[in-house]
């Protein structure tokens with residue numbers, strides 16, 4: 001076993017392009033070791049771990065390291081497909097099998113022949129489907145919906161869930177026999193909080209990812225301390241989102257501890273807007289941010305997370321109310337990392353979407369970012385968004401953004 005670019009390779013051989021499963025904590029070393037061993041077998045694997053901890057990337061790594069790497073890897077989100085469609089999604093259907101089945105369609109199991117099928121969110125699979133899946137796992141054969149021909153497939157099954165399957169078994173929503181069929185080789189991805197050692201490496205990786213190879217931003221030693229001390233309820237996904245925000249606001253600059261907290265607080269903005277709270281995006285303008293040093297500083301030892309935000313340097317010229325709002329938000333940084341915007345295909349997989357709400361969320365994100373990038377200067381933000389100033393003002397009012405001049409007025413009369 002060897003590790004190249006943070007990923008494990010078997011016998012030193014690099015097999016094609018594969019995902020990067022980073023982290024040099026003891027826990028991640030163990031995960032990579034198990035993945036390597038399982039990849040060499042045909043064993044069914046059950047990957048567990050909290051949301052955003054890397055279950056899918058672990059499954060992709062497993063596939064990429066296996067002898068099936070040149071075959072397909074087919075993912076199915078078992079929780080996102082409506083119960084009435086899941087059987088035909090998994091096993092396909094014959095023409096006329098049900099209303100709307102205009103032609104024969106192969107299912108995901110057939111599509112995965114010679115490769116790997118990744119059953120994500122298996123804990124959310126409807127009970128009646130669990131019985132059918134159990135049979136397929138036992139026999140590796142199935143019939144398409146409306147068909148009677150038995151079809152044999154050669155697939156490796158990798159399942160994943162963020163749920164505690166023992167709990168689901170206890171409450172009757174998951175079949176124990178299916179659990180034992182899947183749990184042949186369990187791999188657990190620990191939360192990022194339980195492997196804080198990985199944070200600097202992941203942060204550096206994402207900084208490079210969002211800088212197209214060279215770091216999009218640098219981290220001061222205190223910023224790194226704050227990142228390592230943070231609890232990351234959204235796990236690696238939340239850290240990646242944080243890095244993407246940093247790459248927008250601090251491109252070519254150094255993020256310090258206060259900036260780190262501010263960027264964490266931005267992750268909660270959508271939740272605040274949805275809750276009907278007024279949100280005032282505040283950020284230092286690019287000129288106030290120190291230039292990025294030539295090299296990213298080494299990882300320091302860990303003191304406690306900074307919680308004194310009264311001295312946020314980038315707020316020193318702002319109205320006191322604005323400072324208070326930002327400070328409060330910074331202190332409040334806790335769990336509600338905004339979910340990444342899922343893709344249309346994925347969302348439509350659930351059968352129904354609220355396009356109006358999706359577009360509104362997108363609008364809010366763009367307005368938020370433009371206001372932040374322009375130091376909350378509405379006319380500049382409007383230009384950036386290709387909108388008339390009045391249109392942007394209207395939208396800001398609609399979504400509960402406060403105007404900088406209103407804040408300043410408030411502070412002058414205070």
Ligand SMILES: Nc1ncnc2c1ncn2[C@@H]1O[C@H](COP(=O)(O)OP(=O)(O)OP(=O)(O)O)[C@@H](O)[C@H]1O
Nearest residue numbers: 020021022023051052053054055056057162236237
């Ligand atoms: N060890 C890692 N190295 C590099 N990137 C990682 C690692 N773990 C997770 N990521 C990245 O974090 C994001 C979330 O990972 P992933 O989708 O695999 O998590 P998950 O556990 O499957 O989440 P969910 O349960 O919500 O589906 C992805 O962008 C992924 O590439």
